Amino acid sequence: MKKIKNIVFIGLLTFMVIIVLYPTVTDFSTYNPGWNGYLRLKEQLNAITITENFEKTLNSIMNTEETALITVAYKPYSTSELETIRNYLLHGGMLILMDDYGYGNTVLSYLNVPLTIAENSPLLDPFVNFKNKRFPKAEIAGEDKYIILNHASAIIVDEKAISENIVNISAYSSPFAYLDLNRNEVWDEGEPKGPLPVAVSLKYGEGTLIVVSDPSIVINSMLDFENNLEFVENLVKGKKVFIDQTHIPKSLHEQLKEAAFNIVNNYILYPLTYIVLLIGVVVFMLKRTIKKPR
Amino acid sequence: MRNIVSKTLALLLIVFLMLNLVNTMLTCRAEVDEELIPHEDPARAREETDILTLLMLYLYSLSFMSMEDYENAEKLLEQLKLLKVTEELKYVVGRFNELLIETHGHLNSTKKYIDLAKYFTSTSELDKVFHAMHNAAFHLLKANISYKELEPSYDRLISALRKEVPEEHLAKFYQFAIANRIYLKKVNELIEKYYEELLKLKTELSEVLPEEIIESILLEGIIKNVTGEIVFKGLYETKIDIEAKPKVVMIGSNITLHGKLSALNNEPLPWRKVILNIIFKRKILSRVTLTTNVYGIFEYNYTVPYIYDKDIMVEGLLIIASYIPEGKDLELYRPCSNTTTVIALFNETVIHVKGPSIVYPGLKFKFTINITPPPTEDKPRIVEVLIDDELQETFEIFSRETIYELKIPENISVGTHILTFKVRPLKTLSPAIGGYGILVTYIPVKFDLSVTKLSYYPFSKIRIWGKVSIVNGTPLQDEEVLVNINGKKFNLNTDPYGEFSLEIDPAFTITFKELIINVEFKPKEPWFPKMLRKEEVRIVSLIPLIFALGSLFFYMYAPPKEIEVSLSRILGFFRRRRRVVRKVIEKPPTISYPKLETETYVKKPMVYSVEIVPTDVVKLYAEAVKLISEKTLPPKPYETMREYWEKVQSKIPEHVSSAFKKLTILAERAIYFKPEFTSEEQTIARKCYEEISKWWIS
Structure with a gap:
């Protein structure tokens, strides 16, 4: 399961890198x-x-x-x-x-x-x-x-x-x-x-x-x-x-790139969303830390 | 830390490769998309000469010139200078333009001076007429010289331009090329026309001037002599009468010319020499010197030559009789001259030719020839067939309409040619010329080619497939197709369906490679064109990707610890081999456990890269560990055999610990040094195991 997760993660990462870094034509x-x-x-x-x-x-x-x-x-x-x-x-x-x-x-x-x-x-x-x-x-x-x-x-x-x-x-x-x-x-x-x-x-x-x-x-x-x-x-x-x-x-690439930038601009950089996301991450991490000793 | 770096490197390598692949695909797509949005990269755009516009400008300027509209022709010639021309064409186009402008200038000047000469003739200002004619003749000669160069220069121009014209515009190109050629001929006709006009002017002058003056002002003499002063001396005026019988004859018939030379008081001048010139179109056909009889009369019989010029029926033959005093008459009589004309007739032959305007080299084509008046069995007409003034065949025609089959020469160049049918004259029947421009081209052949654009080394192959057929779909069988891949040649033949195919492995490449594939269709028959197609194949090597993926998966499957261990083990293996050769015993490397059954007790058994060959001693040790594990603690994956002994030492009795220590040492030797144990040592190992076993049972 962990291997699949790794593959999916690397695949997604590669995909994102291509979309974001590679210039469109x-x-x-x-x-x-x-x-x-x-x-x-x-x-x-x-x-x-x-x-x-x-x-x-x-x-x-x-x-x-x-x-x-x-x-x-x-x-x-x-x-x-x-x-x-x-x-x-x-x-x-x-x-x-x-x-x-x-x-x-x-x-x-x-x-x-x-x-x-x-x-x-x-x-x-x-x-x-x-x-x-x-x-x-x-x-x-x-x-x-x-x-x-x-x-x-x-x-x-x-x-x-x-x-x-x-x-x-x-x-x-x-x-x-x-x-x-x-x-x-x-x-x-x-x-x-x-x-x-x-x-x-x-x-x-x-x-x-x-x-x-x-x-x-x-x-x-x-x-x-x-x-x-x-x-x-x-x-x-x-x-x-x-x-x-x-x-x-x-092109599809252009559309994906725009979507990625729009997500960043409209949601991630939006303060409230950012704070909510941050709280979510912190809660998730704490939960894991509490669970660990058991 | 090292693992993260390794992972990052592997990841970057993959990303790099993926980017390369995507780049290739996207570039291809972008090129396809160019059709959608019409614009092009200016850096890659080709310098081009707009050949069709260039030819169109020539066409318009030549047409204006032929209509003597020099002003508009000049405007267009000015535009010609503005048209962009590539470096390759600069010389040939520049030279043609230069000649065209030069011809235009001289023709324009010729016309101006001829008009001036005509005007001054009407006002009887002879000096000015001479001057104007002198200039007109000078410019006409110049125009003629430049035109003589212009014609061959046009052929060179067309052949140079042809290479630059794309296939889709070829029809238009030939259309313009033919039209320009026709207009060039018209320019030549214009030169001839001016020449005639100049001669006509001279003839008009000749009516007021004596013979020797006429002779002196023939075209080539104009420049030198026309401006010279003419002075005549003598006391008495003379007159000469000249008459021709009949006045109208058929060509080839006889005429009688007779006249009388006398003084103004009608006193005949006997035994004087009279010069008789028979002229047609300013050319002296015959020149005889006659002597008057006692009555001052002279007579001459002349056979009208076979001249098939229409002017002979209109203007006729000019007969000039002139008297030039000589000897004692020189100071006594003045010279005199008189003219008469004889109209000569002939039967005009008319030829009409019908046939294809597009022909193919090496093939026969039928042409319908219609001649009027119709030839008969008794009086057949001989016809010469010429292509670009080069005689091809001669044949006889016996009836009005004849269908003639002509084979177009195989070695004829592709392009426009003038096909001419010349009917030879037959006595009073004039010659005739019929014909038209033909476009020699190839039978349009469709050459479909499909080549793999992108090939992945080493898995995919490069496939070349093609089909050769005539445009109507008829496949061309058994024709040769030459495939050239970066210098490597393959000869293929088309099958009954006109198809050919080739499959080859892509050339080795470690990263990326581009191959140029030239596929040439080499027809057997001359009427099919040679065709060459060029394709590019991109070969993307998957080797780096395989390496990258391999290393990535290796890192993904093996935890960092094991990777390190494996590396150390591999290094150790080499070190060990060296030691075995030198028989030097060194401290064994501290590495992980061998593959034992105890793994079942280990939390997570891992993969071991060093393969263990179990011996009896190893088996005994494994059993002992199993027993001790049950009573005390199991070994950890990272513990060495000695570390495990040290760990359990305090938890087991001393004699058992001592036995386990001996067994551990023997097992270490068995695993890492692979010695051949003596029976004594094997006995010790067994005894040690028995000791542990007893302890375990108790």
């Missing part, structure tokens, strides 16, 4: 220090990660006008979540919606803004790029600075919205870029040509909605390229940043 995860993670972004922006209870966390934010929420829309949003986002914006929050091929349009259509992310259509630039056309270079509006995109898309803005200054274009592609609608990697007649907006902002209620058509501009490996970090830093300047991790697809 989930895209856009703040626990991921690899090329596709958001760990560096989190550190650079000193951001708070939302890993569970998205609505509850967003609703609990005080002074929303001093905060910014970065969300990568790779998982669908429920209606109540969309409503929470809307309220957050109406109350002065800044929402940075980063999406290229995900569910960003669900958010945009719920918010009823004249913007659409060109889903399923990659933005390719054979001329102004880094390494190849799938890494287009986009210019930050009004500045002689650039950001490098990684398998990005583009934002289709209603022309009326631009003419009426409802939407401000923050960054746009070069004139040589194009949206590859049929995904044949060649520009065909009728495919939209650059300059195409890749980051736009507009006022929404008291808040600001910023849409970026590529969440990969701030992954660990892209952060140092050109002015990628500076671009995001300028967007959230002086604000407390929250990174939404509830709308990215996660």
Whole structure:
């Protein structure tokens, strides 16, 4: 029996060590220090990660006008979540919606803004790029600075919205870029040509909605390229940043890791639970000590 | 303390190995997930040239050039300079761009100067016309030179680009490549067109200038002579009449040219030399010097050559008669010239060819050839088949529509080729050319390959399985497949189902290894492509894991005390062996009890690592311990034999203690030194036991 206990104990210990110590490889995860993670972004922006209870966390934010929420829309949003986002914006929050091929349009259509992310259509630039056309270079509006995109898309803005200054274009592609609608990697007649907006902002209620058509501009490996970090830093300047991790697809490892951290944060570090646990341990030990002489 | 360290080390080793395994698995998974979230590691991203865009830009710029829209062509050529090109392609693309830009520039200039020359012709500013023509000719020659280099450079470019194009874009690539080739030909046609225009301009000039001047301003002479001053001397004007009969003839027919040379007052100039030039498209076909008769008349019979150029039916042959005074006439008469034309006709042959546009090397394909006017049994037409201007076959056609079977050469290169059917001329029937671009490719073959991605040494094997079939599913039987695993080669043949398989043991590795497996399909027939697939196999060695688990379980099953004892015993065993050899008796090591029946009295009998071979003395000792244990105390597991004697010494009578001491010493010798006891010693041991036994009974 004791042997089985030992095996189980060692097994669990190994399992826990793997889960906790081993970094995840989930895209856009703040626990991921690899090329596709958001760990560096989190550190650079000193951001708070939302890993569970998205609505509850967003609703609990005080002074929303001093905060910014970065969300990568790779998982669908429920209606109540969309409503929470809307309220957050109406109350002065800044929402940075980063999406290229995900569910960003669900958010945009719920918010009823004249913007659409060109889903399923990659933005390719054979001329102004880094390494190849799938890494287009986009210019930050009004500045002689650039950001490098990684398998990005583009934002289709209603022309009326631009003419009426409802939407401000923050960054746009070069004139040589194009949206590859049929995904044949060649520009065909009728495919939209650059300059195409890749980051736009507009006022929404008291808040600001910023849409970026590529969440990969701030992954660990892209952060140092050109002015990628500076671009995001300028967007959230002086604000407390929250990174939404509830709308990215996660591996089992990521989920277990989050669960472990949540347990530690929510229960073990909670003073009352800690005291109760401590009393329990002490009682258990005393009981054993009393039993021993017999 | 040591045990904790050992346990921790073992545990860490396992954790390390597990992490490695999990890492491998997770990495694989992450790569699969890449399809879900489209982005890639910029550090691992390849520098790429967007070949399709490059070809498309060439296509557009060439098409603009062929339409003489040099402005738009220039814009596109400017864009070309911005397109990123990898180091490997830099030279070949750069060189082609350079030539293309150069050709574009010279053609553009040629056009400008031709237009200027035309303008100045209309305003009769001859000096300026000469100057413009001079420049036009200069740029045209330059354009022609750069074009001559551009054409072979394009082939090199295409073959270099081809290597960089992924399979899925190959069709588009060839489409662009063919289109570009067509437009390149059009650029050549443009050069010819400008050449013609220049010649036409010169002809216009020739109408106002005498023969020797015309000769001097043939294209190659333009640059040198066109700007020279022309001065004519003489007192009297002369005139020359020239007439051709008939004015319209079929090619190959005879015409009569006759004329009259006279002074302006119609006085004939007899016995003068008249030069007759028969020109077609600025080329002198015939040049004869005739002498006028007494009436100043000259005559010449000429057979119209077989020229199958449509211009001969429109512009006709230009006949120029000119008189240049010589001798005493030199200061008296002025030179004069006159022209007439003869329209020559021929029957145009038209050929239409239909056939496949995608062909495979070594295979025969049928082409339908339709010739108008239709050939007959009496008048068959000879047709030459050329691929890229290289003669393949010649055959005769006797009817309007013929189906001809052509075998595509086996050694033909894969790519685009121009297939041409040339109908040879037959008297008044013109030659004809028909054909089109064919794409020589391979019969699409499906090469499925499945290779074990992860293998665990030494338990699992690497399995390579594959199937070769034509895309329609027909398996390719008995074809050769070469498997190369890190330099080790295996030759396999496909079975009737087109399948092949190989199972090999993974290479030895103590930790982790990656193997590169190259599987090459080597077809027997030329119409199947050679295919190469590269796979990586990861071999994870389970040896460290086995060692780690072994040591861990060893530590888990044996309590620390026993482990220490076992180690000491093992060390002692070696020491003992040495002693036996030297026959030196030393103090026996203080170790635990041998495996005795007394274990039943011990609280928890443990595993002993030193095996005891029971002798009579040992048996007697064991029995004695059993008896003493019952009366006094049983031995503890950690007690030595002597310690036990010392413990029970005070609890038993002196004679029994003395007997037990002797028996203990003998038993120690029996266990640790394994001596051969003498019968005397064995008797002593028995007596000692009997002593203890008596005490026990009493």
